Amino acid sequence: MTETIRSMARAFDALSGDYDDAHHDEIARSLTAWAAPTPAESVADVACGTGAVALAVAAGRKNGTGGGGHLLAIDLSAGMVTAGQLRAERAGLAATIDWRVAPAVPLPVPDGSLDVILCASSLHFLGARALTDWLRALRPGGRVGFTLPVASQFRPSGAFAQLVAPDLQLPETAEDGRRLAAAAGLTDPVARVLDVGSRSVVLVLGRAPMRAFD
Secondary structure (H helix, E strand, C coil): CCHHHHHHHHHHHHHHHHCCHHHHHHHHHHHHHHHCCCCCCCEEEECCCCCHHHHHHHHHHHHHHCCCCCEEEEECCHHHHHHHHHHHHHCCCHHHCEEEECCCCCCCCCCCCEEEEEECCCHHHHCHHHHHHHHHHEEEEEEEEEEEECHHHCCCCHHHHHCCCCCCCCCCCHHHHHHHHHHCCCEEEEEEEEEECCEEEEEEEEECCCCCCC
């Protein structure tokens, strides 16, 4: 584990007891609804924090649509994962989510094994290498959904300012998000802006090419 990863884990561990779940839950619900994973699909909630995306997917499966597909929630912060597990237990969803404490890049999954990868509020810490790894992990035609903060509103402070990935330019508009996805190799990218209170994020969806990369 590199010092950067250790620093990131410590920063998010310290935040886990005071995380803005309501804000992140709203983003996760919108992203999950837009990506619309089916019950049979294998889904990864990447850099899951307290599991907002995984909980949204699991709740959808519980509320009448059934289960089946593997649902992975992974984060390098043990504190965040513990908080997520507690939330899942309170919601009666603990048995449906595979929680793992580990770096999210590379994902600990075989090549071409996932149907859907979702990443809410975290890609700006993972950087462009995450997008490359997602193309490896997705089956051909599999879907990616992620959110990024609007550039002009993003003001990280303290330790988090040093942890933002330098190789990924934050979008200002939906078109910026669409172009970012296309440049990363995702096909049929679409994007839109979501306003959450006084803050805005760009939601982006795309697909892995139908032909796997050599």
